[in-house]
Amino acid sequence: MGVTIANYAIKDPKIHNPVPVHEVLPLPVVITQDHINKRKYFVESKWFGTLDSDEEVFAIFHCENGAKASQFNVTKSFSDFKHTFEVIVPKKSQIVTCRRGIFDIDSFRFFFKFEHKE
Ligand SMILES: *[C@@H]1O[C@H](CO)[C@@H](O)[C@H](O)[C@H]1NC(C)=O
Numbered sequence: 001m002g003v004t005i006a007n008y009a010i011k012d013p014k015i016h017n018p019v020p021v022h023e024v025l026p027l028p029v030v031i032t033q034d035h036i037n038k039r040k041y042f043v044e045s046k047w048f049g050t051l052d053s054d055e056e057v058f059a060i061f062h063c064e065n066g067a068k069a070s071q072f073n074v075t076k077s078f079s080d081f082k083h084t085f086e087v088i089v090p091k092k093s094q095i096v097t098c099r100r101g102i103f104d105i106d107s108f109r110f111f112f113k114f115e116h117k118e
Pocket of ligand 1: 103
């Protein structure tokens with residue numbers, strides 16, 4: 001396991017001996033709708049943090065309300081910083097709830113929702 005020192009800690013003159021931290025943090029998802037199939041969405045799950053760039057992480061994704069995600073668990077490198085999942089929504093109009101995460105030794109898991117309309 002690699003451990004990196006965050007850039008802001010190095011630059012802060014009040015912190016004399018920053019301790020290396022191993023942490024993954026989420027960035028907000030970016031969701032786009034397919035132009036042709038309006039029930040299809042692309043969900044960009046993004047992250048940052050202080051892991052080594054080549055460290056292996058698992059991008060996890062799951063949706064509820066009958067919405068089907070293309071993948072559940074994808075192996076990525078930390079420095080990919082994102083993975084795009086596809087979601088197919090079953091109804092003409094509905095709220096879709098999904099959860100996503102990045103797992104290595106540390107992990108996060110967050111829920112988000114979006115409104116589908118045709
Ligand atoms: C994701 O896949 C990795 C590698 O196969 C596995 O170690 C891990 O437990 C899986 N995570 C989940 C939540 O299924």
